[in-house]
Amino acid sequence: MDRKKASDYPQELLDLFHEYQHGDIDRRAFLERAAKFAVGGLTAAAILSEMKPNYAWAQQVPKDDPRIKVEAVTVQSPLGNDSIKGVFARPAKASGKLPGIIVIHENRGLNPYVEDVARRFALANFIAFAPDGLTSVGGYPGNDDAGGQMFGKVDRTKMLEDFVASALWLKVRQDCTGKIGATGFCFGGGIANTLAVRLGTDIAAVAPFYGAMPTGPDVAKIKAAVLVHHGELDTRLAMGWPAYEAALKAAGVPNEGHVYPGAVHGFNNDATPERYNKAASEFAMNRTIEWFNKYMRG
Numbered sequence: 001m002d003r004k005k006a007s008d009y010p011q012e013l014l015d016l017f018h019e020y021q022h023g024d025i026d027r028r029a030f031l032e033r034a035a036k037f038a039v040g041g042l043t044a045a046a047i048l049s050e051m052k053p054n055y056a057w058a059q060q061v062p063k064d065d066p067r068i069k070v071e072a073v074t075v076q077s078p079l080g081n082d083s084i085k086g087v088f089a090r091p092a093k094a095s096g097k098l099p100g101i102i103v104i105h106e107n108r109g110l111n112p113y114v115e116d117v118a119r120r121f122a123l124a125n126f127i128a129f130a131p132d133g134l135t136s137v138g139g140y141p142g143n144d145d146a147g148g149q150m151f152g153k154v155d156r157t158k159m160l161e162d163f164v165a166s167a168l169w170l171k172v173r174q175d176c177t178g179k180i181g182a183t184g185f186c187f188g189g190g191i192a193n194t195l196a197v198r199l200g201t202d203i204a205a206v207a208p209f210y211g212a213m214p215t216g217p218d219v220a221k222i223k224a225a226v227l228v229h230h231g232e233l234d235t236r237l238a239m240g241w242p243a244y245e246a247a248l249k250a251a252g253v254p255n256e257g258h259v260y261p262g263a264v265h266g267f268n269n270d271a272t273p274e275r276y277n278k279a280a281s282e283f284a285m286n287r288t289i290e291w292f293n294k295y296m297r298g
Contacts, residue, residue: 009051009274011233013037017051017274018265023107023148051274053144055112058271061119068092068122075131075169080161085139086131087115089122090175097177099204099296100170103130104163104184104191106269108147109140113271114185124289127175131166133159163191164198171202179296181205181224183288185268189229196224205295207288210237210265219247225254227291229284231263231277254295258287 009017013034020030027048034044063070073088087110090098101121105114110132121128134140136158137150171180180203184192189211196206197218207227214222226248230238238259248255260267260283266275268284 010037013047014233014264014274017048020048021107021148021266023152027145051272053111053113053269053271054273055271057273058113058116058269060116060270061123063115063119065119065123066092068119070119070122073129075129075162075166077158077162077165080158080165081136081155084131084133084135084162084166086110086129086135086166087118088127088129089118090127091122091125094125094127094175097175098125098127099292100173100176100180101126101128101292102163102167102170102180102182102184102192102195103128104182104188105130105133106185106266107151107187108144109134109151111140111144111147111271113269114188117183120285121289126292127170127173129166129170131163133162135162160191160194160198163195167195167199167203177296179204181207181292181296183207183209184211185209186211186266193226196222196226199224205292207291209268209284210234212237213240213244215243215247219244219253220251222248222251222253225291225295226256227288228255228257229268229288230257230259231265231267231280232259232261233263234265234267237265256287256291258284260284 019025031044034047038044069092070089074083074085077084103118118128118130134150137153182192182195189208192206192208197214201223203224205225209229241257260280263277263280267277268281270276
């Protein structure tokens with residue numbers, strides 16, 4: 001199957017799939033409402049199939065790439081779900097200590113796309129840990145639909161504590177400089193913002209992708225440098241950025257925000273053709289690495 005782009009789909013269909021991805025509607029409702037787009041012998045089920053992730057597309061850095069080392073680790077989380085599992089990646093020939101990056105997944109668990117993002121950071125000379133918020137219910141099940149269903153069963157308060165524990169575990173590793181950052185996507189973008197609130201001076205920088213933004217007195221707790229990414233067509237979140245920017249400035253927090261023209265929610269996910277925007281993704285990832293280099297090295 002040829003790889004399609006977001007621009008190949010009607011915006012109404014993209015919005016419908018966005019609702020499905022976020023659990024606002026179930027599969028049956030998606031198929032019923034997508035039927036109007038099933039023309040020329042194409043079925044609604046076929047539309048859904050072609051819009052689902054293809055993780056072969058998202059692999060930029062193979063697990064066995066000789067330039068990095070990857071391992072599965074378990075982090076203790078006494079205030080959360082006792083422990084959380086994840087994937088740890090580092091350069092194969094690192095000399096000395098390196099800054100650490102926590103990479104937080106979308107609302108499907110630690111899928112191959114997010115694992116690959118962690119490996120990309122290892123290639124950029126960071127140590128990176130991608131925890132799986134679904135650990136307490138058995139871990140990412142191998143497909144996003146099942147992952148989304150499992151996500152709704154996790155105790156959110158305890159899962160947040162799992163992510164906090166993951167960040168602090170990374171910070172005190174012997175191969176870490178003690179400077180850490182966080183990035184994440186959708187749900188994970190919101191968690192990156194939340195970690196900035198929760199950890200204060202214990203975290204140096206965050207780069208949330210299309211994540212929920214803190215408000216009110218929480219913003220004043222942020223000490224990390226904040227880099228925000230939104231898609232222009234992800235209107236609800238994009239429209240919320242100016243208020244967040246103003247609050248960050250009022251709190252004296254170093255910040256920068258980008259709204260990418262023509263990009264939708266999830267534009268960095270190169271496993272999902274209906275969302276991926278190559279130009280926006282490359283700009284955002286390059287800016288993120290530059291941001292982390294600026295605030296986490298030296």
